[in-house]
Structures are given as C-alpha cells and as structure tokens.
Amino acid sequence: MKNVCIITHKLKKGDGQGRVNYEILLAAHSAGYAITLLASECAPEIASLEGVTWIPVPVSGWPTQLLRNQLFALRSWWWLKRTSLVFDLVHANGFITWYPAEINSAHFVHGAWQDSPYNETRTEKGLKKAYHQVFTWINAVLERRSYRQARWVTAVSPNVAEELIGIGVDPKKIIILPNGVDVLEYCPRTAGRELPEFRKMNDVALFAGDLRSSRKNLETVLRALIVARSWHLIVLGYLEHSPYPDMVRDMDLADRVHFMGYREDVTAFLHSVDLLVFPSRYDPWAMIVSESLACAVPVITARTVGASFQIPANGGWILDDPDDYQSIAEFMQGYAQMSLSKRKEMATAARNSAMNLSWEIVSKKYVELYDCMSSNESDNCCHYFNMNSFLGH
DSSP: OOEEEEEOSEESTTSHHHHHHHHHHHHHHHTTOEEEEEESEEOHHHHTSTTEEEEEOOOTTOSSHHHHHHHHHHHHHHHHHHOOOOOSEEEEOSSOOSSOOSEEEESOOHHHHHHOTTOGGGGOOHHHHHHHHHHHHHHHHHHHHHHHHOSEEEESSHHHHHHHHHTTOOGGGEEEOOOOBOTTTSOOOOTTOSOGGGTTOSSEEEEESOTTOSTTOHHHHHHHHHHSTTOEEEEESOOTTOSHHHHHHHTTOTTTEEEOOSOSOHHHHHTTOSEEEEOOSSBSOOHHHHHHHHTTOOEEEETTBGGGGGOOTTSEEEESSTTOHHHHHHHHHHHHTOOHHHHHHHHHHHHHHHHTTBHHHHHHHHHHHHHHHTSTTGGGGGGGOOTHHHHTO
16 A cells, blocks of 8 residues: 655645645545645544544644744654654645655745735835745745755646746646636536525626735726626625725725625525626635636636636636726626627536536546656656646647
C-alpha cells in the first residue's frame, strides 16, 4: 500500500483550500492510499476513515494568523522529522511547513499579491498596514523556498501559473490542476427552489465575497447598477466593518441592493438569480464562479479572476478591465432583453463547462499525479496534465 502525507491547515468542506484537500484525500483513499493528515482541523467523517491517520497540529490561542502559521509550520516539520513512517510522497499547500514536500499546491501567490496594483494594504495606515506588509513579505519569501524544494508545483489556474513563473518557479515543474466543483450540490434550479422573497423579481444578479475589502470590487458592480436600472442585486458576505451599506445609501440604491450577510445556503441564492456579477480585481480562483456555472447561471467576471478561463464564449462575459462598469451594465441590459431560448442556451453552456471541472474529474487527476510520483515515471509527470484534458479539447 502506498503512503502519502497531506499537510493543510483545515480539512473540511466549508474551507476553500480545505475543500480541495478534502476531495483529494477522499479520492486517494478510494484508490487505496494510506493517508496521514497533518492539520489543525479535520472533518469527523474523514478522521474516522480506516486507512486515514489524522495528526492534530494545534495552533489555537495564538494572537495572529502570522504566528499561528509559523507555529503550524514548525510543529508539522518537527513531527515529520521525528516520525519513523516512510511516505511515498508529501503533499503541501504553499508555505505551510518547513518540511520539504514532493508536491506543493499553489492556491495563492503572496509574491504576486505583494506587487499587485490592487493590493489594498497600500492605502492602510499604522499597525494594520505594518502587520499586513510583514505578513505578505514573510510568506512571499518562504513560499519561494517551498516551491524550490518541490518536485512538482500545481497551480489552481493559468493566472496562478503565470504568477509562479513571475516569482522564479521553473515553468517545467508547474502543472495546472484547477479546483473542482460539486456538480450534485450545485445544480440547475427546478421550479419552486427559488427563495420566496426573490421569486417575483425579474432581473436579479448575485455578488458574493469579502465586503470588508475593495479587492472583490463590489463598488464597480454598484456603479453598473446605476446604469442598468431594471436590475436588483443580492449581496452575500460579512457586513461587519463593511463600507458598502453606506455607499449603497449614498448612491440611492437601497431599494435594489439586498444585503443578506454571510450565508452557507449559496445554492438557494444561485437558484434565485439570473446572473452572477463578480469582477474581482484579484482572485487566484474564486469558487463562486464555478458554483454559479454549475447551477447554470451565466457569469460576468474579469480576467483578473483565476476561474475566468472556465467561462465558455456563450456562457458568460469576461472583462479585460475589472473596473469597466459600463460594459457590465451593457452585459446586464443585454441579458435582460434576451430571448428565453437564448437564455437557456447560455445556461446549458455554463453547466456543461462546470461538468468538465467536477470534483470527480479533478480529484482523479490528483490521484494520477500521486501514482505518477510513486512510480518510476516521476520525471515525466507533466506529460499527463494539461488544460485541454479539462476543457474537453
């Protein structure tokens, strides 16, 4: 039996990176791998699986994320150095441990974010600015070290692959393995599945993301809403310390913008809207894009979003400039005037695109990589992985 060690902070469905590793672990377990998991949190259904050993790495109680991450990196390294177990491979996620890993998955590139024109820490002040700058700088330095140590580095999107090359990672060892989506949980709506409060509304769009940061770019969507006057907008995300409710009142949009707070029932909202509008200024992936496509909801997004490559020509729109509110308004107005048959065509294209990136397909690719790394063909693994295998070409 082959042994693999997976290192991630959290392994559960409700966490972005945690969900990716959740699906990879299940697929590897089904393929017969014995798995050791180093994580601070683990979903009970995973911890109880025969053949899975969870090694808790406690970090709670420390005052900052920076300290918690460093403590996790040291404790995981110390355990791996001391263990008598021999692993066929170790799979890490960015800089998460001081221990060298054969496979390292890049979900976010701090070195690229450090130099991004959309990095909002440039406008912060005082201790908050200093902390965020130190956090990003330390992670940028350490992730380069982690990627240099790895035999293969997986990137969740073409955008991330370009960023990895930009920070000096050898292009020959980068493999693009996108994130997946649960196509059973996120599925096209059927009659009566809409939320009652939005059932009678026409022209309803959705925005979901961090409302405490300008990075997700809700303000551009609001500007588009001033032009696209027939549209309502549902907004999901934590409202504490968010400037957007005041902005909506100042823009006289309070009757058309509906703040719903943080919600876990995202599927119900996707079944209640016509479009997702998500022109994030910087996003290595953005799960909400994949989830919307899986629900047969066309998407307006920007090239600055990693998942934008997934949107087919007739299943949504991709902006060159995430701040181009005029184009967003034009897309929304054009969709409002679209025939029912054309809308159905777009919905079908969106759903088909998501089916190419189901978790079943993506996690199987990771297991194939594990198999390749565990064989005598490890130097040729990149031959088995390319974007065409996901996009159906």
